[in-house]
Amino acid sequence: MKKIVVLSGAGISAESGIPTFRASDGLWENHRIEDVATPEAWERNPTLVQNFYNERRKQALSVQPNAGHLALVKLEEKYDVTIITQNVDNLHEKAGSSTVIHLHGELSKSRSCVDETLIYDIEGWEIKAEERCEKGSPLRPHIVWFGEAVPMMDIAASVTQEADIFIVVGTSLNVYPAAGLIFAVQKGVPIYVVDPYSPEIQKRANITFIAEPATIGLTQLADQLMR
CATH class of the missing domain: 3.30.1600.10 (SIR2/SIRT2 'Small Domain')
Structure with a gap:
């Protein structure tokens, strides 16, 4: 898988x-x-x-999960999916995602x-x-407040190195160290960036930009990956 x-x-x-x-x-x-x-x-x-x-x-x-969260759950029917989130809410879990790593802590x-x-x-x-x-x-x-260590970062980087497909959604890639995870993706692995504003990232091969909000872009991407 x-x-x-x-x-x-x-x-x-x-x-x-x-x-x-x-x-x-x-x-x-x-x-x-x-x-x-x-x-x-x-x-x-x-x-x-x-x-x-x-x-x-x-x-x-x-609040409730949206179509973007649910699209990621759908992918678990065919893939081993790990979500690394910068968000402190539990919407991924509430949607039904099985494996979620919270980089910045958990509000709950x-x-x-x-x-x-x-x-x-x-x-x-x-x-x-x-x-x-x-x-x-x-x-x-x-x-995890500003100025504090990010204890889950090493685990997140290790998981990222195992990715066959890497998806970035809803982040400007301006907040480090989380933004640096994209550099842990192995060479040749396809990267999909879902964001209406297409964050500026270092140009590299195999990046596909989907200039849509998560509810639309992730739904489209999930449909494509499930074929």
């Missing part, structure tokens, strides 16, 4: 109603990134950061502030201020 590896970004979630991470004005839901998505922000104002992610979690629970989980291996599923949408891990530390969102 051939292996498809997918790198997904905010564009695919946007079509389900989740605002993209960074708007053109540099704000995320009217907040400066530096105020809600860095370790320093957490140290400075944990209540603001916790409330921000609680609201994002509530928002994510209210919390973790200890003193032991990053202590990770917990969140019931509902809220991490309450009084909640603690088993070591007595407050719980923080299980999100």
